[in-house]
Amino acid sequence: MIRGGKPLExxxxxxGAKNSALPSLAACLLTSERVALGRxxxxxxxxxxxxxxxHIGARVTVADGSVTxxxxxxxxxxxxxxxxxxxRASSLVLGPLVARCGRARVSLPGGCAIGxxxxxxxLAGLExxxxxxxxxxGYIEAVAPNGLEGAPFTFDRISVTGTEDVMMAAVVAxxxxxxxxxxxxxxxxxxxxxxxxxxxxIEGAGTSTIRIEGVEKLHGAEHSIIPDRIEAGTxxxxxxxxxxxxxxxxxxxxxxxxLVEKLTQAGAHVTExxxxxxxxxxxxxxxxxxxTEEHPGFATDLQAQFMALMTQSEGISIIxxxxxxxxxxxALELARMGANIRLDGRQAIVAGATRLSGAQVIxxxxxxxxxxxxxxxxxxxxxxxxRVYHIDRGYEKIEAKLKGVGARIRRVK
Ligand code: EPU
Numbered sequence: 001m002i003r004g005g006k007p008l009e010x011x012x013x014x015x016g017a018k019n020s021a022l023p024s025l026a027a028c029l030l031t032s033e034r035v036a037l038g039r040x041x042x043x044x045x046x047x048x049x050x051x052x053x054x055h056i057g058a059r060v061t062v063a064d065g066s067v068t069x070x071x072x073x074x075x076x077x078x079x080x081x082x083x084x085x086x087x088r089a090s091s092l093v094l095g096p097l098v099a100r101c102g103r104a105r106v107s108l109p110g111g112c113a114i115g116x117x118x119x120x121x122x123l124a125g126l127e128x129x130x131x132x133x134x135x136x137x138g139y140i141e142a143v144a145p146n147g148l149e150g151a152p153f154t155f156d157r158i159s160v161t162g163t164e165d166v167m168m169a170a171v172v173a174x175x176x177x178x179x180x181x182x183x184x185x186x187x188x189x190x191x192x193x194x195x196x197x198x199x200x201x202i203e204g205a206g207t208s209t210i211r212i213e214g215v216e217k218l219h220g221a222e223h224s225i226i227p228d229r230i231e232a233g234t235x236x237x238x239x240x241x242x243x244x245x246x247x248x249x250x251x252x253x254x255x256x257x258x259l260v261e262k263l264t265q266a267g268a269h270v271t272e273x274x275x276x277x278x279x280x281x282x283x284x285x286x287x288x289x290x291x292t293e294e295h296p297g298f299a300t301d302l303q304a305q306f307m308a309l310m311t312q313s314e315g316i317s318i319i320x321x322x323x324x325x326x327x328x329x330x331a332l333e334l335a336r337m338g339a340n341i342r343l344d345g346r347q348a349i350v351a352g353a354t355r356l357s358g359a360q361v362i363x364x365x366x367x368x369x370x371x372x373x374x375x376x377x378x379x380x381x382x383x384x385x386x387r388v389y390h391i392d393r394g395y396e397k398i399e400a401k402l403k404g405v406g407a408r409i410r411r412v413k
Contacts, residue, residue, distance in 0.1 A: 002376035002383045003408040004358060007244035010405040011277075014232045014251050015041040016065075018394045019089075020124035020187040023164040024194050024225060025049045026092040028069035029056065030100055030168060031198055033220030040067045040225060044393040048087040049360035052079055056093065074101050081138060082105035087393075091119050092161055094142060095169035098131050103143045108135070113365040116322035121159045125166030128153040129173050139409040148216050152177035158183050158294045163210070164191050170212040171200035179210040185295040186255045190226045197221035227386040229255040230301045231395060232278070234370045236260075237305045238402065239280040240268045241312055241378045246405055247279040258298040262290055262306065266313055287315035287352055292323050304330045306373035310350040312378050319348040337375055337383065358383040363390045370395065377407055 003274035017037030026049070028035040040046055042065070050060045057075030061068045064343040079099040084090040084107040097104035109117065123133050123140065129148040134141050150173045155162060168191070182188065184206055192205030198221045202212040232251035239246030240263055253260070253272050260270050260278065265405065268282040277311040287310055300323040310317035311334060321327050331341045331348050337359045340351040358381030363369030369391040376383035388411070391398055399409045 001412050002373065002385070004356070004377050004379040004381070004383065005179050006242065006406055006408060008170055008238055008242045008377070008402070008405040008407055009245050011247045011249050012401050012405055013236045013249045014227050014235070015039065015396050017041070017187060017190070017228040017355050018043055018045055019160070021046055021225050022049050022089045023092050023161065023168070023187065023300040024223065025053060025067070025069060027168055027191060027194055027198070029053065029058065029071045029074070029093060029096040030172065031220060032066055032072045034070045034091035034223045035198065035220055035351050036066060036068045038066045038222070038224035040065060041228065041396050043396050044389070045089065048083060049089070052083045052090055052093060055080065055083065056097070070322055077101045077103055078105040079107055083139065084109050084287065088117060089161060091122060092138070092165055094122060094321045095126060095165035095167075096143045098144050099148055099169045099172045101146050102147065104139070104141050105141050107139050113326070113329060115326045118323070119162070121157065121162040122153055122165045125153050125155070125162060125179070129169055129177065134181040142413050148173035149210065150177040152180070154180040155182065157181075160185050160187065163188050167192065167202065167205075167210060167212060167359070167413070170214065171195050171202065172217065173214040177212040179209065179212070181191070182208055183294060184208060184209045186229065186252070194221065194223040197223055222375070224408045226255070227251045230299065232256060233259045233302045234305050234374070234395070235401070236263060236270070236278060236280050237309050237374055238377060240266070240282040241374050243282050244405070245279070247273060247277055248337055250276040251276060251278060253278050253353070258296060260300055262288055262298065266309070269395045280287060285309070285313040285353075287313040287317035287350070289318045289320075291320040294323070296300045300324060300327060301367050303327060306376070307331065307341070307348060307350060308334060308371045308374040311352050311354055311356060311375065312343070313352045315352065317350045317352065319350060321346050330371040333364075333368070333372055334375055337379055338363055339375070355380065357381050360384045360386065365385045366390050366394045373398065377402070391404055
C-alpha cells in the first residue's frame with residue numbers, strides 16, 4: 001500500500017545481484033569442495049535455488065548474507081518440475097550437473113509471464129560439447145557418459161543464462177571451448193570470475209567471444225557477488241519519478257551507463273559522488289525513446305520501471321522491447337492509474353505527463369511490480385498493489401528501503 005506524491009530524499013544501499021547469485025550458486029555443483037559466496041541477496045529466487053541445491057544433495061548453509069555450498073556428493077542430478085515452475089533459472093543446474101555427473105534431468109520450464117523463454121540454446125550448446133539430449137514426460141535428459149569434449153559454439157541469439165550454462169559445462173570439458181555471440185552482461189563476467197577462482201581457465205568474459213580451456217577438476221573458493229544493477233536502477237528511477245534527491249550506494253556505476261544516459265537525456269541530474277554510488281536529482285522531465293538491448297544496451301529488466309517514469313515526462317516516448325515478446329503487462333495496469341499508453345506489437349507509445357492517481361493494481365511479474373511501485377510513488381492518493389509476492393523474488397525488503405528515503409509505503413497482509 002503506497003501513498004504517493006512525496007519526493008524521496010536520502011541514501012539507499014543495494015544488495016548483491018540476484019542474476020549473478022543464481023548461476024554462482026549453480027556453479028558450486030561443479031566441485032565437491034566448499035564454496036563460500038558473499039553478498040547473496042536474501043530474495044525468494046535465491047531461496048528457491050538453495051532448495052534446489054539441497055534437493056540435488058548439496059549442503060547449503062546461510063549466515064549473514066553469505067552462503068556456503070558443499071556438494072560433496074550429488075544424490076539426485078535433477079531439477080524437479082515443482083521448483084522449475086516457480087523459477088526458470090533452475091535450468092542453470094543443467095550444465096554443471098552434466099559436467100560433474102555425466103547426466104542431468106531438468107524439467108522443461110513451460111510458459112512465462114514475459115514471453116516464451118525456451119532453453120533450446122542451452123541444449124544446443126551442451127550438445128555441441130557432446131551431451132546427448134532427449135525429452136521425456138516434460139523433462140529434458142542430458143547424458144555424457146564419457147564426459148564432455150570442448151568445441152567451438154556460436155549462439156544463434158544472445159542468451160544470458162544460456163552463456164552461463166554452457167560456460168559452466170565447458171570448464172571441465174576436455175580441451176578448448178570457444179563460445180561466440182556470448183552474452184556480455186556483468187553477471188556473466190562475475191560467474192566467470194568465480195569459476196576462475198575455483199580453478200577454471202576462462203578468458204574473454206564480458207566480450208562476445210569466451211575462450212575456455214578445460215581443466216580436470218575444480219576446487220573450493222570464496223567470492224563476493226557484484227551489486228544488483230537492476231535494483232540500483234529501480235531506485236534511481238524512484239528518485240527521478242518523485243522529483244527527489246536520492247543517492248544509491250554500494251552500486252557499480254559502470255554497469256548502469258545506458259540507464260544513466262537515458263535519465264540524463266530526460267533531464268535528470270545524475271552524478272557519481274564516489275566510485276560506488278550514484279546520486280540523482282530531478283525536477284521537470286522530458287520524454288525520451290528507449291529500446292531494450294543486450295548489455296551494454298538498455299536492460300529489458302529496467303524497461304517497465306522506465307515506462308513508469310515516461311508517464312511523468314513531457315512529450316511522447318516510444319519504448320521498444322526487443323528481448324522478450326510479451327513484456328508490457330505493466331502498461332495496462334499503469335493505464336488503470338491514469339497513464340496514456342498505446343501498445344503496438346513490440347512498441348509502447350507513452351504520452352506524458354499524465355496525472356496518476358492511486359488505484360488497485362495487480363503485479364504480473366517481478367519487474368512489472370517494481371514499475372507499479374514507482375508509479376504509485378508518483379501518484380496522488382493511495383495505490384494498493386496486489387500479488388506483490390512477485391517483487392519479493394528479486395528485491396530485498398523493498399518497502400523498508402524505500403521507507404528509509406521517505407516513501408509512505410507499507411505491506412499489508
Ligand atoms: N531464448 C531462446 N532460447 C533459449 C534462451 C533464450 O529463444 O534457449 C530467447 C528468450 O526467449 C529471450 C531471449 O532469447 O527472448 C533472451 O533471453 P535470455 O536467455 O538472455 O534470458 P534469460 O537468460 O532467461 C536473464 C535474466 C532475466 C533477464 C534476461 C535478459 C537471469 C536469471 N535472468 O534471463 O532476468 O530479463 O536475462 O537480460 O539471469 C529478471 O531478473 O526479472 C529477469 C527476467
